[in-house]
Amino acid sequence: MTVLVVGASGHLGGEVSRRYVAAGESVVGTYHSGVRDVDGVDWQRLDLRDGAAVAELIGRVRPKVVISTAYVYGDWWVSADGAALVAVASARAGARLVHLSSDVVHGGRPEPYLDHEAPTPVGLYGASKAAAETAVRAIDPSAVLVRTSLIIGDESSKQVKLCLDMINRRVPGALFRDEIRCPLAVEDLAGAVVELAASDVAGTLNVSGPDAVSRPELAQLVADHYGLDASDMPIGTIAESGLHRAAEIRLDNARATALLSTRLRGVRELFARRLR
Incomplete structure (x- = not known):
């Protein structure tokens, strides 16, 4: 094929x-x-x-x-x-x-x-x-x-790299506490x-992960994984930024979970396994 x-x-x-x-x-x-x-x-x-x-x-x-x-x-x-x-x-x-x-x-x-x-x-x-x-x-x-x-992937993946860049203050901006998504490995x-x-x-x-997390929550999981101090990462809201973008987007993945043999792990489980 x-x-x-x-x-x-x-x-x-x-x-x-x-x-x-x-x-x-x-x-x-x-x-x-x-x-x-x-x-x-x-x-x-x-x-x-x-x-x-x-x-x-x-x-x-x-x-x-x-x-x-x-x-x-x-x-x-x-x-x-x-x-x-x-x-x-x-x-x-x-x-x-x-x-x-x-x-x-x-x-x-x-x-x-x-x-x-x-x-x-x-x-x-x-x-x-x-x-x-x-x-x-x-x-x-x-x-x-x-x-x-x-x-979500390793440190070269877009979403993890963004978290690392924000934690280490390598890029301007902030992680929005009101921007919620359902990440997937x-x-x-x-x-x-x-x-x-x-x-x-x-x-x-x-086809998404079952965990709905905010951008700062995701960044904290990344920080814990890499042993970084995330206490100083910049946190804000979409309204404060002046940007026009969707805030909470949660996907119901019940049908995919029932259809697929592939297990769609939550981001918390994913990082917990990678930390062991």
């Missing part, structure tokens, strides 16, 4: 690629920039803003599975239009499509969002991810759209993606 991982040079795309390579599958991975550090992948440079290039690559590779993970924060062409181009070419090739979306398609509220709830985005990035979902669902109703939250998310690719699950599915 040939698997195409769009955005394989990214954090999640790399982990998904490693799993397929380890399983003996033929993996084609796309990149535009970034480190191509996964062995056994047939690397192909791809600009998702180039519809002809997207169609040519997928038409030539003829993958059985396409995992669409690529995005660029603030770039509508890549995050929205690029996702639609991948969906069109994947449907033409008859490939099973797993599209990665985000919790930021929602506007925020104290109650958890269910899988089927319609997007209510705040800001450009959330709107681009919502537009991508709309396009993918229209183009390929059999595709599964994975709504996930903050992706990259290895758990990758396992869920691979499992979903082999299933017939369609439509939107929340």
